[in-house]
Amino acid sequence: MNMVELRQVSKQYGNVTALSTIDLAVSEGEFVTLLGPSGSGKTTLLNLIAGMIGPSSGRIFIKGEDVTESPPSQRKLGMVFQNYALMPHMTIFENIAFPLRVRHVPKAEIEQRVHDVLKLIKLPDIGKRKPKELSGGQQQRVSLARCIVYNPALILLDEPLGALDKKLREQMQLEIRRIHAELGITMLNVTHDQDEALTMSDRIVLMNEGRIEQIAPPEQLYFRPDTVFAADFIGTANLIRGTVGSIGDGLITVSTPHGSLRSIRPNAALQSGAAVTLVIRPESIRFVDHGHSDAGQQILTGKMSDSIVLGSVVKHHIQLNESQQIILLEPNRRDRPVVPRGASVNIGWSLEDTQTLI
Numbered sequence: 001m002n003m004v005e006l007r008q009v010s011k012q013y014g015n016v017t018a019l020s021t022i023d024l025a026v027s028e029g030e031f032v033t034l035l036g037p038s039g040s041g042k043t044t045l046l047n048l049i050a051g052m053i054g055p056s057s058g059r060i061f062i063k064g065e066d067v068t069e070s071p072p073s074q075r076k077l078g079m080v081f082q083n084y085a086l087m088p089h090m091t092i093f094e095n096i097a098f099p100l101r102v103r104h105v106p107k108a109e110i111e112q113r114v115h116d117v118l119k120l121i122k123l124p125d126i127g128k129r130k131p132k133e134l135s136g137g138q139q140q141r142v143s144l145a146r147c148i149v150y151n152p153a154l155i156l157l158d159e160p161l162g163a164l165d166k167k168l169r170e171q172m173q174l175e176i177r178r179i180h181a182e183l184g185i186t187m188l189n190v191t192h193d194q195d196e197a198l199t200m201s202d203r204i205v206l207m208n209e210g211r212i213e214q215i216a217p218p219e220q221l222y223f224r225p226d227t228v229f230a231a232d233f234i235g236t237a238n239l240i241r242g243t244v245g246s247i248g249d250g251l252i253t254v255s256t257p258h259g260s261l262r263s264i265r266p267n268a269a270l271q272s273g274a275a276v277t278l279v280i281r282p283e284s285i286r287f288v289d290h291g292h293s294d295a296g297q298q299i300l301t302g303k304m305s306d307s308i309v310l311g312s313v314v315k316h317h318i319q320l321n322e323s324q325q326i327i328l329l330e331p332n333r334r335d336r337p338v339v340p341r342g343a344s345v346n347i348g349w350s351l352e353d354t355q356t357l358i
Contacts, residue, residue: 001064003028003154003186004049009058011044018044020211021057026188028063031180033189033197036207037233043158045207046190050156051075063153077154078147082162084139086131092118092142093127099150117145120179137168141175148183157189161196173199194234198222206230223281228357231279238285238326240278244270252356254278258320261298263354270358277357282315282329284353287339288346297348302326304343318347 004026011019019041026032034042047053048060051072060068067075086095093114100110118124121141131139140160147155160176161169177200180187191197197204198218206213206221214226225231232239242256252265254276263278270276288299305317305325309332316328316339328347330336339345 001028002026002061003030003063004188005061007059009048009055009060011048011053012056017210019048022212024205024212026186028186029184031187031189031200031202032205033191033201034205034207035191035194035197037192040207041210042190042207046156046158046188049188050077050079076152077156078150078152080143080147080155080157080160082159084131084143086139086142088131091127092129092131095131095142096146096149099146103150113149117149120148120182121145136164137172140164140172144176144179148179148185153186155185155187157187159191169196176200206233224355225279225357228277231357236282236327238280238282240324242276242278244272244274244276247272251351254356257324258300262351263356264351266356266358268358274358279355279357280349280353282327285326285328285347285349287328288348297350298354299346299348300326301344301346304339304341304345306341307339318345
């Protein structure tokens with residue numbers, strides 16, 4: 001069953017289209033992330049599902065029930081916010097118990113549910129503390145616990161990790177994944193953080209200018225984007241623009257400012273002379289020794305512009321010409337040869353690691 005379904009939903013503010021007409025289905029138990037730059041429509045979409053705003057057109061369904069006209073309180077969902085939204089005068093126990101009390105749950109059941117959810121978030125002994133006595137990560141776990149405790153059918157997460165530092169954010173990503181796996185609750189997350197989306201999601205809904213650009217699992221979205229925007233937005237991509245030359249059995253030749261390059265033929269109608277973009281991920285590119293290239297490799301020559309050590313990996317910037325730079329990522333190691341700035345280098349990648357986008 002679909003937990004959430006949007007049919008021909010749009011949102012306009014006067015002459016401004018915040019969300020173009022879209023269809024979207026989220027299956028029960030899925031973790032789906034709405035990802036995109038500022039102004040892409042992801043928060044508008046979340047607020048439509050939450051009932052904070054109404055659509056200009058279309059219908060919204062939660063667990064098969066049309067909730068388009070229903071207020072948030074009747075949609076059987078929970079929300080986790082970036083700012084935690086904990087009540088500072090209450091203890092942690094009271095904060096978590098609050099949604100149960102307003103639902104008139106018996107006292108003994110409240111005690112048990114709060115005890116169970118504190119164990120779930122691995123903070124069993126903090127019930128008597130106040131929010132100000134907790135770290136940011138602990139407060140975010142409590143915020144999630146307060147949402148989980150009344151068993152909503154759907155949890156909406158509005159950039160819940162945005163206020164945390166990098167290391168704590170990464171820890172919380174894994175914690176939320178664990179809790180999602182244990183409970184099987186449907187979760188819909190909004191973020192502009194690509195790493196967060198790739199780490200946590202079953203599927204990612206990539207948004208751009210009020211419309212859905214692509215919906216796919218993280219692996220597919222990263223290695224097989226449908227559009228140049230998707231390729232450029234997710235992670236780092238080397239984009240080489242050119243025109244189609246010859247079209248063969250399963251392969252095409254692309255004329256570029258750096259010479260003729262080959263690629264696997266895309267699943268789309270192509271004609272000679274058509275403008276295309278070749279996409280190669282930085283980790284797919286390798287340094288190639290002179291005279292030792294494989295037959296299946298694409299080889300280009302450039303000059304080392306800069307190398308940046310990023311802990312476990314090294315990011316190399318290689319200049320092909322005035323307008324084209326290639327980024328190459330390689331694992332860092334103690335005995336790694338250092339290529340001086342300005343040195344001529346050969347780089348290569350396999351045909352399988354090249355994607356052609358129209």
